[in-house]
Amino acid sequence: MAEKILVTENVRLYYGEKEALHGINLDYRKYGITALIGPSGSGKSTYLRALNRMHDLTDYVTVTGTFLLNGEDIYAPNMDTVQLRKQIGMVFQQPMPFPFSIYDNVAFGLRTDGVKDKAILDEKVESSLKAAAIWDEVKDDLHKSALSLSGGQQQRISIARALATSPEILLLDEPTSALDPVSANLVENTLIQLREQYTMIIVTHSMSQASRISDRTAFFNQGKLIEVNDTKKMFLNPDQQMTQDYISGRFG
Amino acid sequence: MRRLxxxxxxxxxxxxxxxxxxxxxxxxxxxxxxxxHDRATAQEIIDSDQAINQREIALEKKSFEMIALYQPVTTDLREIVTILKAVSVIERIGDNARNIAISTIHVKGNRRVADIEEKIGNTGQIVSKMVADVLTYYISDDAQGAASMSETAHQVALATQNIRDASIEAMKADAENVEAATDYLVIGGYLKRTSDYVTDIAEWVIYKRTGKIVELNPGTSSFI
Structure with missing residues (x-):
């Protein structure tokens, strides 16, 4: 049994009085991709954002439950959220390059962390861009604005930026839904290459993306986790009728 | 772009x-x-049939997974469908090999008819070559080669008909021949059926290459 890197138990989330997540239990082993699927409003993105305390800044949201990263309580009062988000990086739906150079985008997290040594920064920027499979395309233009790149390239820069702080977990919230199919494919290939070294949790509306790239799939509906299983099993012979109906397009 | x-x-x-x-x-x-009249080899073939069946199951399972996970289209889909269809046929050819082996063990000790055994030998050579050839056509994606199997299958149909007629003659000539000749009939049937299976695979090779579903073996001759 591989070591559990992240454990979440009885996760509940309230918008004011209204409960939006009804007690989610999900564990993650080290490495590999877990896909979270489900119709809009099923709670998969809400749950994802709770994993690195993205709801902290929204004051009418309350999160309860157990969140353990390597056994440590993510919601402990003394947890440094900046540190936490370096360990649990995030890539959003819309590529969000900062309005400065490619190099500075990728080096951003490291500089925030106080790294000043040019050699270390150079090394880290290069290895992150390589890991995100974008190095060959940008290596001669590192000081060009990241905004000048295509959407697919910007998204891979976003992945490189998240990787630069050596996170243990990468959260991806529909990372390809704003991209054309070819760019989406490049990003998917990047994720497939990364799955040997990172634990990734991806929210996706694309069933075929979940089946192509993930090792495990979790199906959410109406704030509940309906089923989680190996992706092969989920797409061939899921345990729950509701999973079967959703995956085969009968609802949602 | 190379995909997983x-x-x-x-x-x-x-x-x-x-x-x-x-x-x-x-x-x-x-x-x-x-x-x-090699019983030891025949027994080996019978024992190893299970391994062939296991391979079929593994290939089918993998094909189902790939269809479910990748939803392949165009040539990708045709290639998987070809394998899925052809693999069952290959397994059945394996069963025929096993059945011939069972007959080999069974026929030992009975009186034999050399003339008919020679016919079976020759037809057997043609049929095993057909199996090897159709795989070559599969590997090289050779639709024309696959289509040529139709002609060979026709020859096999004639040859097995000949085995059948000779077996019946032998039975009529001498009741002592009945046991052996019955096996000859059965083995002739296995060879004919194997040849039919080969044309099925050839049809799928053509489908894989061209996307067209064809009928290579419209023959009406049923052996027994």
Missing amino acids: FDEELADLDTSFKEMGLLVSETIQRSVQAFLD
């Missing part, structure tokens, strides 16, 4: 070819064992 799917498809393809070569070799050995 391509790697898995290449693996699937390799396993399919391996299974095909194994079965093609087995059918050849089973006919040879019959001619040589």
